[in-house]
Amino acid sequence: MTKEHFQSIRPLLENANKRTNPHTVGLFELWCAVFYLLRTGCRWRVLPSDVPK
Template identity: 50%
Template sequence: MTDYPSNITRDQFELIRVDLETFRKRTCPRRVDLFDVFNAVLYELRTGAQWRQLPHDFPKWQTVDT
């Protein structure tokens, strides 16, 4: 993945990973890396771009938006 200014490091993500995983619905196994999804959300918050304009190296916008 490209290193965007809004990205956090894996070490920083590990501090919040457990909390984020507890909010997950227990329906099916995760298909994308939660780290990538979280960085995509941070990108959206920082840039103000629309969900459909996420760069292609993030997960699909439908995955990030839900």
């Protein structure tokens, strides 16, 4: 997903996060990590090192 496409869903993610702690990781990086998990079927622990913790 490109950053331009992500901008269309960004408000939905930001509104869903109003009751939690402030962001420490960018939403785009988190979204890409979720897509990586879904595509590869790997576990959170074995994500590549370039994905934020």
